[in-house]
Amino acid sequence: MNGKIKIMISRESLFGRLTVICMMLALAVRSIGCLTIREVVFADRYTAVCRFALPVAACALFVLCVLLLGEKAFWASSVPFAIGMLFFAVRVSTYDNIAETLLSPWHQMLCLLLYLLLTVLYSATVFGGIRTKWLLVPAFVLPLAYHIALEDIPAIRDGFASVSSILCEASILLMLLGMLFCALGLKKEKKLREIDPESGKKVAPPIPGDALQRGGKVKPAVKEAAPEPSEEQFEKEPIVLTLEPDILPEEPAEANNAGEPAEPETQADDKTAEAPEPPAETDADPSTEENE
Numbered sequence: 001m002n003g004k005i006k007i008m009i010s011r012e013s014l015f016g017r018l019t020v021i022c023m024m025l026a027l028a029v030r031s032i033g034c035l036t037i038r039e040v041v042f043a044d045r046y047t048a049v050c051r052f053a054l055p056v057a058a059c060a061l062f063v064l065c066v067l068l069l070g071e072k073a074f075w076a077s078s079v080p081f082a083i084g085m086l087f088f089a090v091r092v093s094t095y096d097n098i099a100e101t102l103l104s105p106w107h108q109m110l111c112l113l114l115y116l117l118l119t120v121l122y123s124a125t126v127f128g129g130i131r132t133k134w135l136l137v138p139a140f141v142l143p144l145a146y147h148i149a150l151e152d153i154p155a156i157r158d159g160f161a162s163v164s165s166i167l168c169e170a171s172i173l174l175m176l177l178g179m180l181f182c183a184l185g186l187k188k189e190k191k192l193r194e195i196d197p198e199s200g201k202k203v204a205p206p207i208p209g210d211a212l213q214r215g216g217k218v219k220p221a222v223k224e225a226a227p228e229p230s231e232e233q234f235e236k237e238p239i240v241l242t243l244e245p246d247i248l249p250e251e252p253a254e255a256n257n258a259g260e261p262a263e264p265e266t267q268a269d270d271k272t273a274e275a276p277e278p279p280a281e282t283d284a285d286p287s288t289e290e291n292e
Contacts (some may be wrong), residue, residue, distance in 0.1 A: 005128035013046045015185025016070060020063050022178030022209045026171045027059040033167030055171065058084035060290045066182070078123040084175065085115045114143070118182040123184070136183035 009016050034041045034052045042048045061080035069076050092103055092111040103111070118139055123129045144214060155161045161169075 005131050007126045007128055007133075008072075008074050008187055008189065009066060009182060009185045010187070011067050013185050015181045016066055018181040019178045019185060020066055021176045022181060023059045023063045023066075026174035026178065027056055027063075029174065030055050030059070030166050033164050033171060036164040036167065047094075047106050050087065050094065051168075054083055054087035054090070055175070058087060059175065060121035062178075075126045075128075078126055081122050081179075082119055085119045088115050128188075129189065133183055133186040133188075136186075137180065140176055140180040142181055144173065144180065147173060147176070 009019070011017070011020070018273065030052070040047070041051050044149045062077055063072065065080060089112055092108045121130070121135060121139055125133060125136055145220035147169070152161075152173070200240070
């Protein structure tokens with residue numbers, strides 16, 4: 001028997017809510033940061049798309065995937081994730097960083113390889129190809145720690161960061177933090193499949209009427225006994241008993257004066273019917289008597 005893994009995230013869970021909050025904050029902070037330097041960001045169409053449209057679209061679409069498709073088809077979140085990785089890839093070749101400096105070619109190459117690896121790893125995980133979420137956790141923890149420890153803190157300490165660059169960098173950190181929460185909130189659901197001996201195709205196994213599947217095992221559900229009615233229910237809903245008509249036995253005949261029980265009427269009727277009738281008396285002819 002083979003199994004297929006379905007990856008999902010609940011919007012009602014703690015990590016699902018934290019993911020949505022971080023992505024919404026990243027969208028808002030990125031918008032404010034770009035508006036503070038709108039003469040630079042919106043100077044031409046390419047810069048506006050790379051520095052504003054791509055991160056905003058990635059955050060908004062990812063939030064919609066968590067809220068609407070988190071438990072149904074979370075594999076669709078690979079699309080906004082790829083958009084976000086495209087934004088990161090374009091970002092390393094521009095001055096869109098907290099120090100507003102151009103990165104070295106080796107640094108750019110390493111970042112591009114990292115973003116490509118993250119895209120493949122995330123897509124394979126949400127599509128069920130990789131059956132664990134724990135590879136994604138260090139994949140987001142390490143870039144987050146690198147940004148904070150080696151880029152953000154030295155730039156702020158040395159005074160190379162402007163307000164707009166700090167806001168834009170904060171949006172990056174919020175996006176990475178949101179993806180970390182998303183990775184921690186992922187759940188997997190296994191769908192059992194068995195091979196049909198006739199056709200050789202994978203089919204769903206028959207599930208009995210009252211059965212629960214847990215970890216590939218089918219367990220019969222325990223039927224709960226009906227709750228006993230409470231006293232309040234008796235008071236509110238009185239029980240009405242309906243009796244079917246019954247044939248009551250006949251009452252025995254009253255005893256006679258001597259104390260002996262009277263015979264049933266049926267026996268008296270039988271005796272009356274058995275008694276022979278007396279012969280009818282015939283009157284003799286008077287003329288015959290005289291002749292004699």
